Amino acid sequence: MWKLIRVQSLNYLRYLIPLGIFLIFYFREFYQGGKLPVFVFLCFWAFLLVSGSLTTSESYEEKNNGYEILGILPVTNKEIVSSKFILVLGTVMLVTGLNIFLLILRTKSPEKLNMMIMIGLLWGVVCLLYGAQMYIGIFKFGYNRMTKYFWFFFLIILVLLIFFLGDFIFPGLNINKQAVIKFADSRIWLFLVPAGGVLYCYLYKIAVRVKETSEEV
């Protein structure tokens, strides 16, 4: 399975331009700031990175009939699914970890820090669940059919982002800033992170079942 992860992680790195932009902003932020809108932007970019890497990797597999190749080799469906899920988890943990590291290093105000850690972690959970449901869809319907829905999911995420964080990105909008601050203070969100992890494990089990029963290899 580690062989699979290694090969597929190379596919993830094909998504070079967004990765480059993420790193440029990251290091710019690392040396210059600690401002919330940029942080929100980094979160959004983390999503773009996870979803884009996944799509690029699957597009590469589709182009090369990667699943047919794996179907011949001594690899189980469970290992294939595990490698994909571990890779999504790794990518999300990496970008979320980087974002939070940046925050802790740069943010002076404890109130702001608390809220931004919440945003960073919950956004990580969103990315994780997005990756899981994308893979279930790809295993069930195939990559080509799933890409048709990609923009739909992307729009949902964008709407969610603007709804919850619009006030921070565009100060003055005043959608629900107070509610978000209150929610961050309540610490209820701390339960959402492990809950997201549990849901991710559950989606992994579904993905294995879907892959094992899907028509194509």
Next chain:
Amino acid sequence: MKYILEANNLRKEYQGFTLDNISIKLVRGTITGLIGPNGAGKTTTIKLIMNMIKKNSGDISIFGLNYKNDEKEMKNRIGYVGEEQYFYQNKTIKWTEKFVSGFYNNWDSDIFSAFIEKFQLPANKKIKNFSKGMKVKLSFAVALSHNPELLILDEPTSGLDPIIRREILDLLLELKQKEELSVFVSSHITDDLFRISDHISYMVNGKIIISEVKDELLARWKKINYKPDSLPEGIEKKLMNVEKQLFGSSGITDKYQEMAGSLITGIKQGDIKVENVGLDDILISLVNGE
């Protein structure tokens, strides 16, 4: 264990096509050829055997193991060459070997290199620039370099020029000498299977109609050429593919051994001639008989 591969009552339903009640038994150390016209269900059968598609019902046992519990071990011991050759197109043979070898427990780089040299394949050229024949050869190199006990081939010579086809068949004949290797090969090119197979199965419209040792099959099936009114009564009705012409007719039978006695007089008088048939004659008779 007598059979290296045993499939019982396999069923696979598609819209407009059903593979029905397929049973296959492959004796260790033999080559079984699966013959059938295009669309008969040969590739579907092989994909079921490889667990590349899911069956609706039936059982598959290879080396006495089943896919539910032992998929990895089974595929470690199977070599597969499909009708389409799937490789990462932008990669070279070197990269492909590195990638594939990591999955097999008993990959032998020396065997792989020997095949690459034998087939004169360029190790550093991207696979997307390979011809169909080169890809087939590479597939064989990959399929044989982990010392498989069972080789499963789906139309391996389809679309190849006669020279490469001959090379592949020679390779299969060479492998036949190694009695530890069993081969299950599908093709609609009957000449190829005639050369290499010990056992023949015919598949028409999703069903296996005949499954028999090749020599016994060819002893049973004959072509009868006869002058008008020279056949004993009732024999003509038993013939398939009857072609009537002014000075003589011909037909094919799968019951030659039963009718041989009644044909002796006609044969002695020169009114009846018995010829051996080719595997394609049998295929045509079966398809027409369906």
